[in-house]
Amino acid sequence: MTQGAVLDRPISPVRPDEVEELTRLFDLPLLELGARASGRMREQSPDGNVSYILDRNINYTNVCITDCSFCAFYRRPGDGEAYVLSNEEIGAKIDEAREIGAVQILMQGGHNPYLRLEYYTDLLRFIKQEHPIHVHGFSASELDIIARVEKKSIPAVLAALMEAGLDSVPGAGAEILVDDVRTEIAKKKIGTDRWLDIHRAAHEGGLLTTATMMFGAGESRADRIEHMIRIRDLQAETGGFTAFIPWTLQPEGTDMAGAEEATATEYLKTVAVSRLVIGNIQNFQVSYVTQGPKVAQVALHFGCNDFGSLMMEENVVSATGIDFIMPKEEIVKLIEEAGYNAVSRYQDYSPVDPDLDWYCGCGVCRARKPA
Amino acid sequence: MASVGLTELSPAESGAEVGLRVQPRDPRLVPIAEKVVAGQRVSREDGIALFETDDLLAVGAMADLMNRRRNGDRVFYVANQHINPTNVCILHKVCVFCSYGVRPVAEDAYTMPLEQVYEEAEQARHSPTREFHIVGGLHPKLPLSYYTDMVRGLKERHPTIHVKALTAVEIAHLARVERSTTLDVLKALVDAGLDTMPGGGAEVFSPAVRASIADRKLVAEDWIQVHREAHQLGIPTNCTLLYGHVETYADRVDHILMLRDLQDETGGFSTFIPLAWHPDNTALGRSLDREGSRTGGVDDLKALAVGRILLDNFEHVKTHWIMVTTRLSQLALDFGVDDLEGTVVLEKVTHTAGADTPLGMDLDDIVRLIRDAGKRPVERDSLYNSLN
Numbered sequence: 001m002t003q004g005a006v007l008d009r010p011i012s013p014v015r016p017d018e019v020e021e022l023t024r025l026f027d028l029p030l031l032e033l034g035a036r037a038s039g040r041m042r043e044q045s046p047d048g049n050v051s052y053i054l055d056r057n058i059n060y061t062n063v064c065i066t067d068c069s070f071c072a073f074y075r076r077p078g079d080g081e082a083y084v085l086s087n088e089e090i091g092a093k094i095d096e097a098r099e100i101g102a103v104q105i106l107m108q109g110g111h112n113p114y115l116r117l118e119y120y121t122d123l124l125r126f127i128k129q130e131h132p133i134h135v136h137g138f139s140a141s142e143l144d145i146i147a148r149v150e151k152k153s154i155p156a157v158l159a160a161l162m163e164a165g166l167d168s169v170p171g172a173g174a175e176i177l178v179d180d181v182r183t184e185i186a187k188k189k190i191g192t193d194r195w196l197d198i199h200r201a202a203h204e205g206g207l208l209t210t211a212t213m214m215f216g217a218g219e220s221r222a223d224r225i226e227h228m229i230r231i232r233d234l235q236a237e238t239g240g241f242t243a244f245i246p247w248t249l250q251p252e253g254t255d256m257a258g259a260e261e262a263t264a265t266e267y268l269k270t271v272a273v274s275r276l277v278i279g280n281i282q283n284f285q286v287s288y289v290t291q292g293p294k295v296a297q298v299a300l301h302f303g304c305n306d307f308g309s310l311m312m313e314e315n316v317v318s319a320t321g322i323d324f325i326m327p328k329e330e331i332v333k334l335i336e337e338a339g340y341n342a343v344s345r346y347q348d349y350s351p352v353d354p355d356l357d358w359y360c361g362c363g364v365c366r367a368r369k370p371a
Numbered sequence: 372m373a374s375v376g377l378t379e380l381s382p383a384e385s386g387a388e389v390g391l392r393v394q395p396r397d398p399r400l401v402p403i404a405e406k407v408v409a410g411q412r413v414s415r416e417d418g419i420a421l422f423e424t425d426d427l428l429a430v431g432a433m434a435d436l437m438n439r440r441r442n443g444d445r446v447f448y449v450a451n452q453h454i455n456p457t458n459v460c461i462l463h464k465v466c467v468f469c470s471y472g473v474r475p476v477a478e479d480a481y482t483m484p485l486e487q488v489y490e491e492a493e494q495a496r497h498s499p500t501r502e503f504h505i506v507g508g509l510h511p512k513l514p515l516s517y518y519t520d521m522v523r524g525l526k527e528r529h530p531t532i533h534v535k536a537l538t539a540v541e542i543a544h545l546a547r548v549e550r551s552t553t554l555d556v557l558k559a560l561v562d563a564g565l566d567t568m569p570g571g572g573a574e575v576f577s578p579a580v581r582a583s584i585a586d587r588k589l590v591a592e593d594w595i596q597v598h599r600e601a602h603q604l605g606i607p608t609n610c611t612l613l614y615g616h617v618e619t620y621a622d623r624v625d626h627i628l629m630l631r632d633l634q635d636e637t638g639g640f641s642t643f644i645p646l647a648w649h650p651d652n653t654a655l656g657r658s659l660d661r662e663g664s665r666t667g668g669v670d671d672l673k674a675l676a677v678g679r680i681l682l683d684n685f686e687h688v689k690t691h692w693i694m695v696t697t698r699l700s701q702l703a704l705d706f707g708v709d710d711l712e713g714t715v716v717l718e719k720v721t722h723t724a725g726a727d728t729p730l731g732m733d734l735d736d737i738v739r740l741i742r743d744a745g746k747r748p749v750e751r752d753s754l755y756n757s758l759n
Contacts, residue, residue, distance in 0.1 A: 265701055
């Protein structure tokens with residue numbers, strides 16, 4: 001297995017005393033933690049804006065060989081409910097999304113070993129030619145399986161995808177970036193270092209990415225802090241993360257059914273602590289799909305400045321029975337009622353320009369425009 | 372990266388007693404916070420400013436301080452069972468915010484014979500239930516004896532379970548049906564075994580709001596009078612505010628201040644319970660184009676917190692998770708709330724208006740939510756006596 005030059009750099013170890021010190025942030029009273037985090041947010045985003053993005057989820061395949069115990073979406077190869085969408089189906093979904101003003105698609109799927117790199121590059125070229133839109137797609141663990149199937153390096157895979165039309169990489173699959181925890185909940189998924197390497201390679205290749213954290217999966221608060229430190233340290237190196245997106249595991253319908261979901265208090269504390277620990281990322285996103293609109297709105301006072309995406313056709317979390325999808329008007333209303341200006345954005349967090357004569361205003365997409 | 376400021380430990384963390392956990396960022400709140408810290412009463416204008424500000428955490432911190440002074444880290448809960456004896460309501464067209472009441476000949480109209488009430492109540496027998504919460508529509512025919520018999524029958528069958536029954540609106544309706552007075556109706560119910568009264572039917576006292584959403588429903592002064600009479604008879608009552616429809620912030624504050632005035636006079640209110648309006652399947656929801664659009668979490672927390680701050684003569688403020696979700700209710704425990712509605716069996720009124728919250732909640736789950744918020748769960752009876 002070729003992993004490329006990115007692995008030559010050692011991952012700096014996390015200092016236990018720093019983890020211990022930062023974990024004590026969780027002991028602060030909820031309101032005080034919120035005030036500190038929203039104070040930091042106002043320093044970083046003094047304009048009082050809270051952004052959101054109009055996009056559509058497209059889950060091109062649900063075939064997956066990774067068997068994560070927290071997932072209700074995937075099917076094994078050969079399962080009666082396994083699918084791979086055709087290019088035409090994907091094109092039709094993009095057209096529907098553009099009709100409601102979507103500025104990107106979020107394209108993610110299972111780890112399907114039957115799909116070769118050519119499938120992805122053909123799909124991206126088809127999209128850019130026939131249904132042009134910003135493609136935010138293929139999280140680290142999907143990129144990993146493409147690289148392994150093709151026996152190519154991550155930078156080579158990323159370069160091919162980017163050339164074919166990939167515009168940015170989502171931060172999914174991070175779960176908790178502590179290998180002991182990953183072994184428990186996602187044994188077959190890529191490890192911490194590999195996840196970080198792939199994001200480093202994306203940043204170095206000119207692609208912006210986001211970082212997620214799925215918590216409430218049996219990890220400790222110190223594990224969450226370690227995760228945040230890993231993200232913070234990579235950001236210090238590359239500056240390529242646009243946003244941090246913490247969300248809670250939804251146990252229903254998964255192998256972890258019956259586990260207790262992280263409560264709303266724990267969610268807000270974690271959100272606020274992450275804003276304080278990861279001081280070098282600009283944007284923190286609420287997870288209304290897992291928290292519901294009420295708690296998500298309150299999170300705008302606990303350090304979050306982005307409401308995330310419209311999530312048209314969200315399939316993964318809703319497979320656990322949670323269904324909080326909202327129209328744009330409702331998102332705008334929630335942001336404004338919380339005391340902020342609602343701003344529609346592109347994937348790079350620049351505001352949407354309604355007069356733009358191109359499909360997306362982010363830096364990568366603008367560079368694709370013929371002179 | 373800037374320091375996260377761990378050297379400035381909060382007094383709470385170091386164990387010392389605290390003042391405000393968050394200082395106001397909005398300058399308008401500074402004098403209000405000073406009053407709260409000094410234990411002084413806040414004014415109508417202060418109340419409006421507390422609703423208008425976007426400094427949510429400072430509002431929460433003031434409410435939290437008032438709550439901790441009264442209740443420490445205790446959070447009360449009670450296991451109760453709802454009984455809604457009838458959905459027939461002569462105001463079914465008048466109260467446009469409601470989807471529960473129907474006309475007598477409606478296909479889905481029901482009125483439970485007493486035997487059915489007793490049968491439903493049997494669920495309480497081998498359960499932790501401590502309280503029956505009985506409210507329903509204004510039935511044009513049901514006499515006072517239906518209710519006195521019901522209370523008496525329930526008390527005979529379940530002598531240790533507390534009966535909290537009939538809103539002021541239902542009491543006044545029974546007085547009209549019986550051509551009697553509200554005081555006599557109350558006396559008859561007390562005689563039958565009524566222990567306390569719920570706080571429903573208050574909606575918003577403003578005559579303008581009532582004209583818009585509940586024309587011909589019991590007016591503010593009469594609602595207050597029924598509660599005054601109950602208090603004089605030694606019956607503790609609750610009170611509510613239905614928010615999130617057409618009312619202004621000033622309407623909310625004026626409503627809360629009427630409750631504060633009566634409390635100054637009688638001391639008979641146990642708890643203030645803000646109720647979030649649910650628009651689905653209601654005439655008002657359709658005419659305001661609000662179906663599917665609930666109150667926001669920020670507004671839910673403000674209604675609770677501002678209520679806590681204004682009602683300096685109340686012991687308790689309760690979050691009704693049926694209406695605002697259990698997740699939001701847990702957060703409310705840091706925003707001045709000391710009472711989490713207990714397990715609620717068989718709630719019907721809010722669920723017909725689109726509530727998708729669970730129909731009941733295990734006591735274990737309630738205890739976990741309270742502990743997870745760093746508070747101490749206290750199981751209570753209807754009079755806030757600890758059962759732990």
